[in-house]
Each structure stands twice: as structure tokens, then as C-alpha cells.
Amino acid sequence: MNLISNHFIRSAKKITTITKILTTEHLREPTSLLWSALAPCILFIITQPTHAASTYTASAAWFYSYISATLAFFGFSFYLIGRRESGFTRSFIYQHSAIKLFLTAHTLSYFLLSSLYATLFYLLTKPLRGHYSLPEYLYLMACFYTSYLMFTCIGLGIAALPIKFSTASTLFSLMSFLMLVSGYTGATLGHDASHTLTLINPLFLSAQIFHGEMPLLNSFLIALSVSAASTYLTGRYFRIQPIWSRY
Numbered sequence: 582m583n584l585i586s587n588h589f590i591r592s593a594k595k596i597t598t599i600t601k602i603l604t605t606e607h608l609r610e611p612t613s614l615l616w617s618a619l620a621p622c623i624l625f626i627i628t629q630p631t632h633a634a635s636t637y638t639a640s641a642a643w644f645y646s647y648i649s650a651t652l653a654f655f656g657f658s659f660y661l662i663g664r665r666e667s668g669f670t671r672s673f674i675y676q677h678s679a680i681k682l683f684l685t686a687h688t689l690s691y692f693l694l695s696s697l698y699a700t701l702f703y704l705l706t707k708p709l710r711g712h713y714s715l716p717e718y719l720y721l722m723a724c725f726y727t728s729y730l731m732f733t734c735i736g737l738g739i740a741a742l743p744i745k746f747s748t749a750s751t752l753f754s755l756m757s758f759l760m761l762v763s764g765y766t767g768a769t770l771g772h773d774a775s776h777t778l779t780l781i782n783p784l785f786l787s788a789q790i791f792h793g794e795m796p797l798l799n800s801f802l803i804a805l806s807v808s809a810a811s812t813y814l815t816g817r818y819f820r821i822q823p824i825w826s827r828y
Contacts, residue, residue: 639792
């Protein structure tokens with residue numbers, strides 16, 4: 582019993598340390614902070630007049646969805662491909678136990694970062710639409726994290742492909758651009774679900790959660806289950822760049 586307890590404590594300490602390192606590394610990247618945190622805030626402030634008739638949740642839904650997609654694609658998933666190609670995976674975490682520790686810390690790190698970015702957006706933009714509200718904040722965070730889990734499933738699927746870092750960068754950039762274009766179209770059409778561009782846009786599905794048109798609890802449970810299964814499969818069949826293989 583003591584051996585199991587000691588092993589659990591050691592693993593928890595390792596995960597905490599790695600999570601802290603990964604989080605600090607991400608926050609030191611100015612490009613990520615600019616496009617994932619500050620740019621959405623500035624764009625919302627510029628484009629959203631204070632006298633608009635729509636509620637804050639309705640106006641900010643697309644922005645929260647964009648933040649969650651950016652972190653899931655260019656952070657959570659893109660990071661795995663970069664580590665794989667750099668030789669980090671083969672050099673340091675080629676054992677299954679190490680891979681599990683790394684993925685757990687990686688998942689926790691981006692959970693903290695996604696919560697931080699969503700909270701920052703709320704704190705900076707909410708004053709344009711009234712006073713802060715704890716129930717509203719908790720609801721938005723629940724919707725945001727559901728959206729984030731949904732996008733991590735897509736990102737892990739792409740990370741599992743035998744593609745290089747440059748190819749993945751192009752693919753994620755193209756996806757983000759298409760989602761933004763169709764997202765803008767959807768917003769200008771008043772969230773018209775009959776429009777083809779909105780129907781094929783993951784950002785539209787995410788925004789529907791914020792609008793309450795998709796059940797939050799059911800959406801969260803589905804997204805959590807699929808994301809957990811995807812993470813498990815990623816850990817079990819973690820792809821290693823062949824050029825770095827020792828065998």
C-alpha cells in the first residue's frame with residue numbers, strides 16, 4: 582500500500598513540475614499571447630458598440646470559440662507534432678510511462694492556459710456590456726471548455742497523421758482561416774443555420790453551445806468522453822518521427 586502511495590505521490594510531483602514548465606514555456610511566447618489572448622480582446626472592443634441590443638454572451642460566443650480553437654490547434658495539438666519532429670519524443674519520453682506523464686502534464690497545462698485566456702477575455706470585454714457576473718462567468722467557462730475539448734479531438738486526429746511540422750502548420754492555418762471566413766459569414770447572417778458555410782464550420786457548432794441551442798451538459802459529456810478517448814489513444818500509439826528512430 583505504501584509503495585502504491587509513494588508511486589502516486591512521485592508521479593503527481595513529476596506531473597506538477599512538467600505542467601509548470603510547459604505552462605511557463607507557452608506564456609513566454611509573445612506570438613501566442615498576441616493572437617490567442619490579446620487580438621480577440623482588441624477585435625471585440627473595436628467591433629462591438631456598447632449600445633448593441635444583443636447580450637454579451639451572444640456577441641462574444643464567436644470570440645470564445647475562436648480562442649478555444651486557437652489553443653486546441655496551435656497549442657495543444659501543434660505542440661505535439663513539433664516535439665515529435667524535433668526528436669524530443671525519441672530522446673526523452675520514448676517509454677510508455679514517460680509518454681503518459683508528459684501527455685497528462687501537457688493536457689493539464691493547456692487546461693490552465695485555456696482557462697486563463699478565457700478569463701482574461703471576460704475581464705477585459707465584459708465591462709462593455711455591464712457588470713461582472715459570477716453565474717454568467719461560470720456558464721461561459723463551461724461552454725468555453727466544452728468547445729475547447731471539441732477542438733482538441735480534431736487537433737489530436739490531425740496530430741496522429743504522418744505529417745511534418747511545416748505541413749501541420751499550413752493545415753492548421755488553412756483550417757483557422759476557413760473557420761474565420763465562414764464564422765464571419767455566419768455572424769453577419771444572424772447565425773443562419775441554413776447557410777452551407779455555417780453548417781460545415783466547427784466554430785458555428787461551438788457558438789451554438791454558447792447560445793443555448795445545443796444542450797450544454799450533453800455536449801460537455803460527449804466532448805469530454807471523446808477527448809479522453811482520443812488522448813488515451815494518442816498516448817498508446819504515440820507517433821515518433823521515423824528519422825529519429827534508433828531502430
